[in-house]
């Protein structure tokens with residue numbers, strides 16, 4: 001790795017850990033149940049006190065959801081395994097060809113775990129790790145829980161190593177350029193609207209992670225400057241959308257932002273993707289393009305919930321042509337962005 005004339009202050013070996021959400025081991029109902037149990041019992045995902053979380057997850061959700069989710073996973077599973085894991089492995093392999101430090105992957109839930117990923121790096125002599133949570137926007141249920149887990153593992157198992165975290169990159173020009181170009185290439189010639197569908201979160205999560213208490217989940221998320229923006233997932237979704245459509249030269253009237261994948265009875269961020277898809281056909285949107293920039297790799301939530309279910313909802317509501325725009329996945333231009341963001345953090349090790 002080039003060091004821009006910075007000399008390493010130590011000989012410590014460096015490495016990169018790419019972290020994604022994770023998938024069940026297989027599409028069997030017990031494996032999906034085990035995965036959902038670990039995922040939904042995370043207090044940063046379902047943020048109730050332990051007793052109420054256990055009552056909801058283990059007493060209610062795990063009775064019915066694993067069978068339903070297993071069916072959905074079956075529709076997207078490949079011979080190599082879960083799309084999310086397979087794509088993350090492809091990113092790893094491509095990045096490994098571009099950098100001269102070891103690159104491993106770890107998943108927040110299930111396997112390969114963050115601990116297994118760190119162990120692989122340590123086995124190669126690494127003691128300074130750049131950990132990259134593969135989420136463009138900050139959320140308590142994504143970036144924050146990855147960092148919590150990695151710190152827990154580091155303190156318990158690897159107290160001698162250092163970890164430097166890549167920060168959410170939703171407002172980095174290199175990422176916006178990359179996303180805009182990727183969308184531009186895949187947009188159909190004729191479309192009435194471009195829908196940006198982001199994974200939703202309960203509104204409570206946004207209030208909870210706002211250290212400034214200034215976000216009202218209303219117009220403040222769209223303001224240019226507000227102290228809450230650093231931790232406001234809603235703002236960060238709007239920001240990505242606005243920056244991309246500016247690059248693409250699209251009029252705002254042609255663009256929609258919606259939130260998908262809600263679970264349970266809490267109030268999640270609105271408008272909801274499924275409800276929007278059911279109604280826009282009748283409002284004149286016959287040709288729709290849709291993109292999901294909360295995900296860098298295609299997964300259950302994009303391949304099944306949007307490409308299959310979303311298409312049905314749109315057609316059921318009177319829509320005609322539904323065009324799903326895939327995630328960045330292992331596109332070369334995205335791998336270059338991953339490389340740049342990791343290198344910045346590797347260089348910080350040289351500066352201390």
Ligand SMILES: C=CC1=C(C)c2cc3[nH]c(cc4nc(cc5[nH]c(cc1n2)c(C)c5CCC(=O)O)C(CCC(=O)O)=C4C)c(C)c3C=C
Pocket residue numbers: 021022023024036045046065069082084135139141142199200201202233261263294295298299300301
């Ligand atoms: C309270 C529940 C959930 C919150 C909050 C949540 C936030 C959140 N999730 C992602 C990214 C992904 N989620 C995925 C699947 C998934 N998400 C939830 C629940 C919450 N997510 C569930 C129960 C599931 C499992 C599938 C199902 O039963 O519906 C995935 C796909 C995983 C895969 O294997 O393909 C991703 C990726 C983000 C970015 C986010 C907050 C911003």
Ligand SMILES: [Fe+2]
Pocket residue numbers: 199261
């Ligand atoms: Fe999710």
Ligand SMILES: [Fe+2]
Pocket residue numbers: 215216217218220221228229232234235
């Ligand atoms: Fe906000």
